[in-house]
Amino acid sequence: MWEISWLAVFLSALVTFLVGGLWYGPLFLKSWQKEAGISDDDMKRRHPAYVFGGAFLFNLFAAYILGHVLATYGQPPAKTDVMIAFGVAAGFIVTAFGVNYLFAGKSMKLLAIDGGYWIVTYSLMGAIFGYLG
Amino acid sequence: MANANWLAILVAALAGFLVGGIWYGPLFAKAWMKEHGFTMEGLKEGNMLAIYGTTFLLSVVSAIMLGHLFAASNITSMRSSLMVSTGVALGFIAPAIGTNYLFSRKSLKLFFIDAGYWVAFYAAMGLVFALLGT
Numbered sequence: 001m002w003e004i005s006w007l008a009v010f011l012s013a014l015v016t017f018l019v020g021g022l023w024y025g026p027l028f029l030k031s032w033q034k035e036a037g038i039s040d041d042d043m044k045r046r047h048p049a050y051v052f053g054g055a056f057l058f059n060l061f062a063a064y065i066l067g068h069v070l071a072t073y074g075q076p077p078a079k080t081d082v083m084i085a086f087g088v089a090a091g092f093i094v095t096a097f098g099v100n101y102l103f104a105g106k107s108m109k110l111l112a113i114d115g116g117y118w119i120v121t122y123s124l125m126g127a128i129f130g131y132l133g
Numbered sequence: 134m135a136n137a138n139w140l141a142i143l144v145a146a147l148a149g150f151l152v153g154g155i156w157y158g159p160l161f162a163k164a165w166m167k168e169h170g171f172t173m174e175g176l177k178e179g180n181m182l183a184i185y186g187t188t189f190l191l192s193v194v195s196a197i198m199l200g201h202l203f204a205a206s207n208i209t210s211m212r213s214s215l216m217v218s219t220g221v222a223l224g225f226i227a228p229a230i231g232t233n234y235l236f237s238r239k240s241l242k243l244f245f246i247d248a249g250y251w252v253a254f255y256a257a258m259g260l261v262f263a264l265l266g267t
Contacts, residue, residue, distance in 0.1 A: 016232075024236070036237050043238075051235045058228035058235075065224030072206060091198030092221055093229045095191040096251050100230070102184045102191075103157070104169060105176075118229055 004067035008132040012063035012125040013056060019124065020055075023117045035110035063125055070129050078130025085126025089119045141265035142200055145258040146192035152257045153188070156250045168243040192254075199258050204267040211263045218259025222251040 024032055033039070066088065070081050094115040101111050157165055166176070199218060202208070208217050227248040234244045 038237060046235070046238055054235045055232045058231045062225055062228035065220065069224075087198060087201075088221075088225055091195060091201075092225050095195040095198075096226045096230070097233075098191045099153075099188045100247055102188055103179075104171075105179060114233060 004064065004071055005129070005133045008129045009060065009063045009067050011132065012066070012128050013060040015124050015128065016059040016063075016121050017052075017056065019117065019121050023113075023120070028113045031109065032113050035107050035113065066122070066125055067129055067133060070126070070133060076130075078127060081130035081133070082123050082126040085122040085129075086119060089122035093118045093122070137197065137200055137204070138262075138266050141262055141267060142193060142196045144265060145196040145199070145261040146189060148257040148261050149192045149196070149254040150189060152253050153250065156246075156253060161246045161250075164242065165246050168240050168246070196258055199255070200262055200267045203262050209263070209266075211260075214259040214263035215256060218255040218262075219252055222248075222255040226251045226255075 033043075066085060069088070070076070070084060073080070073084070076084075094111075097115055097118075098111055101107075101114075166172070199221065202221070203214065203217065206217070208214055230248050230251075231244055234240075234247075
């Protein structure tokens with residue numbers, strides 16, 4: 001049950017960065033900055049090594065936990081892995097962000113951007129585990 | 134899904150709601166407001182019915198999903214219920230919030246408040262499902 005493909009874990013963490021670079025880059029960077037209220041000066045405030053390094057560790061850990069959850073179901077087809085991963089993102093992560101954003105007065109647009117990122121990322125992670133795990 | 138325990142789902146969502154009232158109330162309301170830079174006057178401008186109503190709906194959705202996970206994996210004991218529910222919060226929600234907060238330049242303190250809430254929230258839901266069944 002804890003025998004997980006470390007290659008799949010690492011690739012999954014990598015995918016969060018690749019998707020991130022596109023999602024919070026050419027796709028939605030400006031919208032995100034506007035909705036989140038982050039100025040270009042704010043963007044300079046934290047050391048990139050801390051931000052990207054920390055994010056990589058978080059995502060490596062999450063990928064490992066996802067791999068573990070998927071492994072508990074035996075060897076489901078890749079399609080099922082994607083479904084489970086999608087469900088985790090939509091049912092647990094996006095709902096949590098939704099509640100946090102409601103109380104913090106953040107917009108639905110920001111929830112769509114940030115929530116959408118996790119749904120896409122987790123679905124891809126599910127696919128990676130499905131084909132490699 | 135058709136034979137989901139809807140009573141347990143509602144009670145679980147309610148339990149999470151109560152945890153929220155305590156966590157973002159007597160426990161961390163001041164700290165949370167400070168980290169966000171909110172004032173009481175500013176917060177009062179929100180549509181309370183929409184905020185609390187939608188929050189309850191989202192809590193029900195997450196309770197349905199957790200109940201489904203428990204049922205699909207045959208999680209029934211108190212020990213595994215608590216382990217899996219806190220595992221969901223620690224393994225999936227906390228890293229997502231953490232990543233998001235790193236990039237949106239939110240403080241570590243806010244991360245602990247918000248991520249900690251979900252651990253408590255999911256632990257409460259896990260407890261309900263362990264007691265009432267899925």
